[in-house]
Amino acid sequence: MEGSTKLIPIGDFRFCNGFEISKITETKLSNEFENDDEFKALLQATFLEEAVELLDAIEQSLLVFEENHSDKKIVEEIFRSAHSLKGSSRAVGLNEIGEFTHDLESLLHKVKVGQLSVNRGVIEILLSSSDHLRHLVSSAKQGRQIPADPQLRATIQNITSGAQAAYQNIPSAESSGFQEASKEYSSQEQGFNPHSKLPPGDDKIEGFELFASPTGGQMTEHEVKANASLSSHSKSNLATSANVKDESVRVSLSRLGHLVDFVGELVILQTVLEQQKDQIPSQFLQKTVTQLSKITKDIQDISMSLRMVSLKQTFQKLQRIVRDTAQVVDKKVKLDFIGEETEIDKIMVDNLGDPLVHLLRNAVDHGIETREEREKSGKSPIANVQAAAFQRGGKIVIEVRDDGRGLDPVKLRAKGIEKGIIKANQKLTDKEAWNLIFHPGFSTKAEVTEISGRGVGLDVVKTNVEKILQGEVEIDSELGKGSVFRITLPLTLAIIEGMVIRAESERYIVPLVQVYESLRPSPKDRHQVNGLGEVLHLRGENLPLHKLSQLIGIRRPKDTSVSETAIVVRTGAKPFAILVDEIIGHQQVVIKSLGEEMGNLQGITGGAILGDGAAALILDFAELVGRGNRSTTSQPAKMRGVS
Amino acid sequence: MKESTEKSPQNITHNESYLAFSLSTERFAIPLLSAKEVVALPETTRVPHTPPHFLGIMNLRGQIISVFDLRLKLGLPADKDSETSVIICDFSPLCFGVVVNSIDTVLSLTEEQISARPEIESRMNSEYITGVTKSEDRLVLILDLAKALNVDDQLAIHNSRNLKTS
Numbered sequence: 001m002e003g004s005t006k007l008i009p010i011g012d013f014r015f016c017n018g019f020e021i022s023k024i025t026e027t028k029l030s031n032e033f034e035n036d037d038e039f040k041a042l043l044q045a046t047f048l049e050e051a052v053e054l055l056d057a058i059e060q061s062l063l064v065f066e067e068n069h070s071d072k073k074i075v076e077e078i079f080r081s082a083h084s085l086k087g088s089s090r091a092v093g094l095n096e097i098g099e100f101t102h103d104l105e106s107l108l109h110k111v112k113v114g115q116l117s118v119n120r121g122v123i124e125i126l127l128s129s130s131d132h133l134r135h136l137v138s139s140a141k142q143g144r145q146i147p148a149d150p151q152l153r154a155t156i157q158n159i160t161s162g163a164q165a166a167y168q169n170i171p172s173a174e175s176s177g178f179q180e181a182s183k184e185y186s187s188q189e190q191g192f193n194p195h196s197k198l199p200p201g202d203d204k205i206e207g208f209e210l211f212a213s214p215t216g217g218q219m220t221e222h223e224v225k226a227n228a229s230l231s232s233h234s235k236s237n238l239a240t241s242a243n244v245k246d247e248s249v250r251v252s253l254s255r256l257g258h259l260v261d262f263v264g265e266l267v268i269l270q271t272v273l274e275q276q277k278d279q280i281p282s283q284f285l286q287k288t289v290t291q292l293s294k295i296t297k298d299i300q301d302i303s304m305s306l307r308m309v310s311l312k313q314t315f316q317k318l319q320r321i322v323r324d325t326a327q328v329v330d331k332k333v334k335l336d337f338i339g340e341e342t343e344i345d346k347i348m349v350d351n352l353g354d355p356l357v358h359l360l361r362n363a364v365d366h367g368i369e370t371r372e373e374r375e376k377s378g379k380s381p382i383a384n385v386q387a388a389a390f391q392r393g394g395k396i397v398i399e400v401r402d403d404g405r406g407l408d409p410v411k412l413r414a415k416g417i418e419k420g421i422i423k424a425n426q427k428l429t430d431k432e433a434w435n436l437i438f439h440p441g442f443s444t445k446a447e448v449t450e451i452s453g454r455g456v457g458l459d460v461v462k463t464n465v466e467k468i469l470q471g472e473v474e475i476d477s478e479l480g481k482g483s484v485f486r487i488t489l490p491l492t493l494a495i496i497e498g499m500v501i502r503a504e505s506e507r508y509i510v511p512l513v514q515v516y517e518s519l520r521p522s523p524k525d526r527h528q529v530n531g532l533g534e535v536l537h538l539r540g541e542n543l544p545l546h547k548l549s550q551l552i553g554i555r556r557p558k559d560t561s562v563s564e565t566a567i568v569v570r571t572g573a574k575p576f577a578i579l580v581d582e583i584i585g586h587q588q589v590v591i592k593s594l595g596e597e598m599g600n601l602q603g604i605t606g607g608a609i610l611g612d613g614a615a616a617l618i619l620d621f622a623e624l625v626g627r628g629n630r631s632t633t634s635q636p637a638k639m640r641g642v643s
Numbered sequence: 644m645k646e647s648t649e650k651s652p653q654n655i656t657h658n659e660s661y662l663a664f665s666l667s668t669e670r671f672a673i674p675l676l677s678a679k680e681v682v683a684l685p686e687t688t689r690v691p692h693t694p695p696h697f698l699g700i701m702n703l704r705g706q707i708i709s710v711f712d713l714r715l716k717l718g719l720p721a722d723k724d725s726e727t728s729v730i731i732c733d734f735s736p737l738c739f740g741v742v743v744n745s746i747d748t749v750l751s752l753t754e755e756q757i758s759a760r761p762e763i764e765s766r767m768n769s770e771y772i773t774g775v776t777k778s779e780d781r782l783v784l785i786l787d788l789a790k791a792l793n794v795d796d797q798l799a800i801h802n803s804r805n806l807k808t809s
Contacts, residue, residue: 265705506689552691592707594700601690607700607707615688615702 040093044140047092051137054081059130060316062123063323069118078126079108085133097136100148103156104129110160125155253346256307263303264495264590265609270296271588272611304491308343311389311398314353315340318360318387325364331371332381333364338388344396348489351468352398355461359400359485360385362458367404367483377480379403391491398487407477409433415442434475438462465489466571470496470513496591498618500584500610501567503548509589509608509618516570518583521545536566536577543568544576544625551578551603551624569621578621587611591618602626661750661776663783664730664743667719670783672750672776677788679733681746698742703731710740711792734789741788750783752776757785 058081065074082105090098107126110116132152139146270293277289315337326333344352368374368383375381386401409430416422416436428436436442440459465471471489490496497512525537526545534545545566566577589608594601603624610616660675687699687710696715700707710729714720729740757774771791772784 262705554691592705594707594709601692604690609702609705609707613702614686615700615707617688617690617700 044092044094047088047094048137048141050088051085051097052134054085055130055134055137056313056316057081058085059127059320062126062130063319065118066120066123072112075108075112079105079112082108094140094145096145096148097133097140100129100133100136100153103153103160104133107156107160116159122159125152125159128152129156251306253307256303260303260307261590261592263300266296267300267495268588268590268609268611304345305343307346309346309349310341310343311349311352312340314349314356315387315389317353318356321357322360322364322385325361329365331364331368331383333368333383333385335360336384336386338386339390340387342389342391342396344389344489345491348469351464352487352489355464355469355473355487356387356398356400358458358461359487360387363400363402363404363483363485367402369405373405394491396489396491398489400485401482403482406479406481407434407437407475407483408479412436430477431475434477437475438473461485470511472513495588496618498587498589498608499567500587500616501548501565501580502582502584503552503580504554506552506554507584507610507614507616508548508552509587509610509616510567510621511605511618512586514569514571514621516568516575518565518567520564521566521577538568538577541575544574545579546576546625547579549581552619567621571622576621576625578625589618658751658753661752661783661785662730663747663750663778664728665745665747666714666717666743669719670747670778670781671713672783672785673730673732673788674785675749677732677734679731679738681728681730682740684727684729684742701729701740703740706738708738708740710742712742713791714742716791732788737789739792741792748778750776750778760784 058078061074061078061081065071065078068074082101086098086101086105089095089101104126107116107122111118111122116122129152132149136146136148273289274293277286280286280289319335322333322335363385364383368385369377369379371381374383384401384403386399388399388401390397409428410433412433413422413428413436416428416433416439417424419439419442421436421439421442422428437458438461442459462473465473465487469487469489471487474486474488475483476486477483498509499512499515501508501510519538521536521538527535527537529535532544534547536543536545564579564581565583566579567583568575568577587610589610591606592608594604594607603620604617605620605623606618607615608618661672662675662678663670663672665671682703685701687701689699690697690709696712698710698712701710702708708731728743728746730743730746731738731740757776760772760775771787773787774785776783776785
């Protein structure tokens, strides 16, 4: 991994034209590479990385273009991106991508010079092509060069040449959900056949037009109502990133990880120094320590920021999701982004995509009413969905907001009882009722839809956010007005707030987010229940009580009269309590991965260095008591270390 | 793991250096290149549900390293107080520490000086002995540490996560 990126020279290396490659070729061949293959592989790897960015840019521009057919600038941008893609892919020997892009470029050229009028069908094909290219690129990434889809190529060529053709089914590499409409096409004068099969329920679409005229003559322009209307606050930002010339160095993530690790150590040592500085007799040295603290803080801030990337890319991917989903369920949705420039740790961005996709699909599919319902309740037929990101109190907050029907606590409660999740006599606050939808196997819609449904989904969101991202999800909803799903994340995953606890002679660390409360249970609150083990009676609730020393297999010496502290954990579906010998204190710890030789130990998420230099294990209580797998974990716990 | 076995001293052409150390009363050697450094034995932290020869984890300048006790693995008597040093071994991607009684010397051996492992009945599983040599009239066993600790041990550690707590 490290080796593949560190040799990239200074200067933002983007394939905006073919010259960059030759520039690199010169600098590289002169010193580093005697081996041609190695060089080629490196070039390819770099290209593929850039290709993804270019494709992102193309897709974004296409979506804007769909809104505004007359925007020549956007076409220009798409054309330029496609052109770079073509040149670079050929230069690195990925001819299939090159050929395909060449066809695409020809089509775009026609559009650019106005020889081909743009309609929905053309946009569909362009989007399918970008999907297909993505597929080709990702295959190439895995070392497989697969041939481009001949059908799609033929379609593109046909449109470009304006040849008479009849085709059915625009093929697509990654089904985006609405290609099922088989379209019939003929280039007679009125060419378009409105009787073609349209997706059921899609009657609002008057027809797909796909009309190519080599002469740029009169088109049959049907009024097509775009189902999804997308907009972004920063359309200017949608311009291809290829234009941005920024002095930068590509550094491998693992190297940055090491840096962040070491800075974490530095911060911890600095804290020790700061705490002990009163014992230093010299005033001068004391001052120096204070100075050092300030600089350490700065270094920490900078090193953390190195790994931060803006949410823009993550958000932009959502546009396509919302557009496609809205089309399938036949709703009009306007998606807005707020704070897409908010920066977040790269490692978290990668894990944030899936939960956000789920939430947005859920919002469009379940949250928003059908058009008829909206009209009946006097709402605008165009629904608003908003994705917002901002920092608040040292945390990152990401909100997905819709102005749909809202969550009905009464219905949810009834459903919860029906599904056996709650008891019939159980009292729930509204919030608790809303949270039921995070329960595995809970789906608010009666029938399963192809978008979101099947009862999996929202519980995965919760699991991902809590387990992998160390964050929280909460819901706010008002009946008839809409819902907000709020994800709160820590700024970084490298450092966590830990609680240092002791069991026998060993010290352990528990992430503070897992600790709901801690208390000293009096003997009368502890009950031994036959067959169930010990139970803690706490404010009318009965919590299973586990002994940490037993869970981790330490044999207790004869003396059993230790004062014990119970820690209540409520992260999973079922709360429980753990008895520890002592809570030593709080500490910020840098999460370290344990060696590979340790494998995945159940209940242990990593290691950390304590203030006195000893190594300690970071525990996951829920997993340790063996509940994790049943309630919240859908996959085996991963080591969450940074390196 | 495959890399590490390739690094082991099976195909040596000329002089190769070995780090010789003592475990209990016996002497062993490992290829010097696989030893990253030697440090004094620090405090180790036990990891629950791991085999007995897995001593625990230690802090090596901010990095967390697993420490093994070879004597328990090889069936040698373990004298808790006599251990002094930890050899930090680098078999990337694995990096772990091995507790030894003392570091003796660095041997420079040619291929001829290393004989194949004797096929004798032994209380130790001889799989991870790659050769035998003589130094100061004593036999020195050349170990393949990756083999000695990985093959069955990594499995054992892997399996331990499936152990349900009682």
